[in-house]
Amino acid sequence: MTRNRPAPSSFLCAALVVAVTVFGVAASSPAPRRICSVSLAGDELLALLVPPERVVCVSRYADDPDLAACAGHWPAAIPRLSANLEAVLARRPDLVVAAPWNRADFLRMLRHVDVPVLVLPDVRGFEDVRRALLDLGRAVGEMDRARQAIREMDARLAGLERRLAGVTERPRVLFFSHLVVAGAETTIDEVIGRAGGRNAARELGVEGHRRVPLETILALDPDVLLLGTGGGESLAATLAEWPALRRLRAVRNGRTCEVPGRLLTTVGPELARGAETVARCLHPEAFRDPVPAGGEGPR
Numbered sequence: 015m016t017r018n019r020p021a022p023s024s025f026l027c028a029a030l031v032v033a034v035t036v037f038g039v040a041a042s043s044p045a046p047r048r049i050c051s052v053s054l055a056g057d058e059l060l061a062l063l064v065p066p067e068r069v070v071c072v073s074r075y076a077d078d079p080d081l082a083a084c085a086g087h088w089p090a091a092i093p094r095l096s097a098n099l100e101a102v103l104a105r106r107p108d109l110v111v112a113a114p115w116n117r118a119d120f121l122r123m124l125r126h127v128d129v130p131v132l133v134l135p136d137v138r139g140f141e142d143v144r145r146a147l148l149d150l151g152r153a154v155g156e157m158d159r160a161r162q163a164i165r166e167m168d169a170r171l172a173g174l175e176r177r178l179a180g181v182t183e184r185p186r187v188l189f190f191s192h193l194v195v196a197g198a199e200t201t202i203d204e205v206i207g208r209a210g211g212r213n214a215a216r217e218l219g220v221e222g223h224r225r226v227p228l229e230t231i232l233a234l235d236p237d238v239l240l241l242g243t244g245g246g247e248s249l250a251a252t253l254a255e256w257p258a259l260r261r262l263r264a265v266r267n268g269r270t271c272e273v274p275g276r277l278l279t280t281v282g283p284e285l286a287r288g289a290e291t292v293a294r295c296l297h298p299e300a301f302r303d304p305v306p307a308g309g310e311g312p313r
Contacts, residue, residue, distance in 0.1 A: 045155030046109035046130070052097040052120075054082055055134050056111030058282040059146060061087045062163045063156040070105040071095045080244030083276050083284040099123050109153060137281035139204035140171065146281060167283035171208065174290050177300045178210045185269070185296060187211035188236035189278070190259075191247065193228060197221045201285055202240075202278050209292035210300075211238065228258060238296060239264040242275030271295035 049064065050071040051057050057076040060069055061084040074094045079085040095101050097120045102110060110124055114136045124131050132153045134146045144164050151160025187206045189196040196202035197213065197220025206213045214236040218226065239262060241249055249270050252259065259265055273295070277288030294301050 046107075046153070048106055048108045049111060049154060050095070050102055050105050050107035050109070051076075051111045052095065052102060052116055053111065053113035053134070055113045055137065055146070055281040056150075057082060057088070058084045058280060058284075059134070059150050060111065060154075062147070062282065063151055063159045064154055066092060068154075070107055071102065079276075080274075081276055081279075083280045083282055085276075103127065103129070111150065111153075134281070138199050138201060140167070140208075140285065143167065143282060143285060147283075163283050167286045170283075170286040170290065174208060174286070174293055178293060178297060181210045181297050181300055183297075184210055184212050185237035186214040186217075187238040187240050187271075187292075187296070188214040188231070188234060188264075189240045189242070190231065190252065191242060192255075193225050193231070194223050195220055195226055195231070196223050201280070201288075205278055205285065205289045205292055206240070208286075208289035209295075210297050211292070228256065232258060232261060235262055236264050237267075238269045238271060240271045240273065240278075240292065242278050243272045244275045247275065248272065 047068050048070045049060065049068055051060055051069065052071075052073055054073055054075040057072045060072075066087075066089050069088070069092055071093045072088050072095075074096055075081050076088050076094060077085050093101075093105065095105075097112070097116050099120060102124070107129060110129055110131045112121055112131055112133050114133060116133075121131055121133065132150065134149065135142050137143055137146055144167075147160040147163055148157070151157045187209075189202045189206070195215040195218070197215040197218070199221050200223060203213045203216070214234055215224075217234065218230065220226070239259070241247065241252060249272055253265070264270055271292055273288065273291050277284060277291055280288065
């Protein structure tokens with residue numbers, strides 16, 4: 015990504031931003047008390063780490079139950095903003111939490127006016143979730159809470175691994191949404207793998223999310239069709255829009271998984287619950303017995 019070189023008077027600001035982005039708030043600096051999130055990623059992770067009174071704005075997606083794992087968490091009195099410079103500066107933030115896809119010019123202008131910015135990592139799997147939690151925990155002075163959130167996520171993943179220890183079949187699973195599939199380097203790919211499946215989109219050499227022809231999907235003929243629900247999405251709606259999908263063995267055999275879309279794409283620890291939800295669909299037999307020693311982690 016090309017960035018404009020800051021003017022000499024902005025070097026101190028740029029240095030501060032780099033320090034926050036990489037190392038968190040300096041030890042001598044007080045923890046930020048007026049945090050503004052301009053991304054859903056920030057909304058979700060801040061909900062785990064800081065009380066609402068330390069947050070002066072969240073993104074306009076924070077309340078969407080189809081997208082946000084934090085829906086219902088943030089009080090209505092906290093403004094919902096887009097990445098608008100004037101609106102954000104009006105909240106007088108001492109830290110702005112952004113995502114890699116926020117506009118470069120918006121982030122650059124924040125830096126020019128000496129507002130510290132933390133750009134969260136691009137989350138494509140559980141290791142990225144851990145890194146995002148630690149980066150944000152360091153920046154807001156809440157490392158204990160960040161580590162606790164990671165421990166709880168890892169406990170759920172360990173419980174899931176124990177559940178699936180005796181599973182021998184790993185079905186070929188394809189995520190589908192309006193001809194878009196999810197390949198390698200996506201949270202959905204990681205969820206499928208952790209749930210005891212194989213991502214069929216990898217057979218196409220797909221990385222990220224990509225639209226593919228219907229004929230390609232039919233030829234791929236996965237064992238299981240995975241759908242993210244919410245916003246009107248459902249198996250019935252999908253088959254009504256794409257009736258040819260009824261020819262897939264997954265549909266013919268009744269092997270379809272409908273999972274809340276937010277559990278497949280969240281950047282927070284709820285991603286582990288997404289993996290568990292998919293695993294229950296792929297391997298229901300693994301969940302019929304009592305919980306194995308060690309439990310499944312918090313619910």
